[in-house]
Amino acid sequence: MANAIVAEGLTKKFGSRLAVDRVDLSIPQGEIFGLLGPNGSGKTTMIRMLCGVLAPSAGRAMVGGYDIGREPEKVKRVIGYVSQKFSLYPDLTVRENLDFYGDVYGVPAGAGPQRKCDLIARCGLDGRENQTAGSLSGGLKQRLALACALIHQPRILFLDEPTAGVDPVARRFLWDLLFQLAQEGTTLFVTTHYMDEAERCMHVAYIHYGRLLVSGDPKAMKREEVANTHRRVEIICEPLMPALVVLRGAAHVDDVNVYGQALHVRLRDLPAARHGSEVALPYSVAAVRAQVMELLRGELSRAGIDVLSIRSVYPSLEDIFVSFARTIDRKDLL
């Protein structure tokens, strides 16, 4: 199957600041592609370039078979764009906004009314056709933006943080809709902060300071992490914050994060630990992990912390990305 989106060395500089740094991408038709990354990492800049509203500084990209630098107007005919900020006309009604975009995209007059009805029903906007867009709730605004972006039945849909500030029920509704669209063959390019959303994507990439760090199938990425190292330990203890300090200073600990009442610890590369003085043979991963866990339990006890439970856990996608971001930050500091 042909790729819907291909980027080669895509770069955007604002003055001397690199917002997007030599990004390579290829996204097959019909895929849900999730782009993750912290605020200011270049997600929106990427989307704006791919939508043809921002000229790249270097590199090239093909979207729907058209070059974004040379034929941006052709790109715009085959894509839909739901921007981060609500950008429809607040003083126009739901129907008037849809009519406007229908005309701007040149939706055939014959197909228009039926398509608008379908979209209103599909996006759960029925009964609100005559309400002004500005008076809609956050979730409904988002759905209207989606409806307007779908009015010309684009092959590729870009969504920039479509669920930011939207309640969980509305988020679920939106994602169900996105899955339907993907099944119908639409390619979706979604940026998000939410890891659970990323796990629903068929392909995720993590962008940090404009660099694309990892890219792949989220399930495979998790499996890989599990198979490779399985270095995640959950510790439930009292009190929590002093334990965090102790663990961050501990020899075998790479990273610690708070998860509710528990701490998630990412251990240092375990096979390497057998060269350490405290951990001896045998060196099956599970055995080494068990030894390290006992060491940590001992360290916490010596610090006067009451350890209630300590067990190994599977990493979430969030664990993977947070530790990625940390590793990069640390490298930047050096």
Next chain:
Amino acid sequence: MRALRAVIRKEFIHIRRDPRLVGYVVVLPVIVLLLFGFALRLRVDNLTVAVCDQDRTFFSSEIKSRLQQEGGLYVTEVDAPDAVGDLIWTGKAHLGLVIPPGFSRRVADNQQTTFMLLVDGTMPTLAQAALYGARVLTDEDMADRLTLDDPDHPSPAVRKNPIRLDQTVLFNPHLRDSDFFLPGTMGIVMMLVSLALATGIVREKEQQTIEQLWATPISRLALVAGKMIPCAAVTVLDFVVALALSRWVFALPVRGSLLAVAALAALFIASVLALGTFVSVVSETQLQAHFISVFIFVVSILMSGFIFPIEAMPHWLQPVASALPMTYFLEAIRGLTLKGMPATHLLGDFAALAAFALLFGTLCTVGLKKQAA
């Protein structure tokens, strides 16, 4: 074409649903026209002259009554010559006159007398009006009155001025200020409305709705034209209202062809809207656009000949007037209404306005960038 129609329809909805715009479009123009029509007067009446009459005779009272009746001045009498200066200093009088003692005697002796006349020069317009009122002291008529009819001592033949004028004022025989101001006020009203309406593009920038538009295949021309056409339609309505008020409330004569007036208004609206839209294109916020528009508006009022003649401006500043659409509109509309000139004599003004509209319309379209750098 469909995109253009869609933008036009959308813009009309924006105008209809914005309550502030309705005030701007309906209420303000009417208020401005009525205010300017009634209030803008260059002729100053009822200025006060402080008179210290040290003569107190029939002749001196003759002078005072003539100042009042024919000079259009209000006479306040004071006792001491010093008080004349005081009244001017405090602003209670604009002009001060001291009639010296023994004036009547000198008239009888056929001798000339020098009066002291003080003028407050703070506002030159007022000073000139006051001096114009005081001219009755020295005109021929006054000389006729200040003669003693004594058969025994016939006065020498009064030396008359060798020239007597029989003047006719053309185009505005009563020199009505409203006739002078109203044609320009119609232009002011149109500028006010169109500059207020032309902020559509910068509003889309501020609301960030333009980002969504740029992600569609809409053409820049469709956007610019689609924004300008509804504004033009509304401004045309305001022009009709302004013309009707000028005609029926202030009896402004329209001696030229009404068709030419309409064509002139259309060209003027197009040029001002194009200019306003260009401001909108180069501004990042509505506030910025408003500041620039206010600047253009003020310069258009002051430097187009609306109030002050362009001829009075220093030569090196006069090109500024040629850079304002208002200048050409004023020249042409005064020609069409007051002078009844045929449109063929005003083709230069028509062409200048058309050039403005074309230039700024093009700049708007070229200045908009669908793809940011």
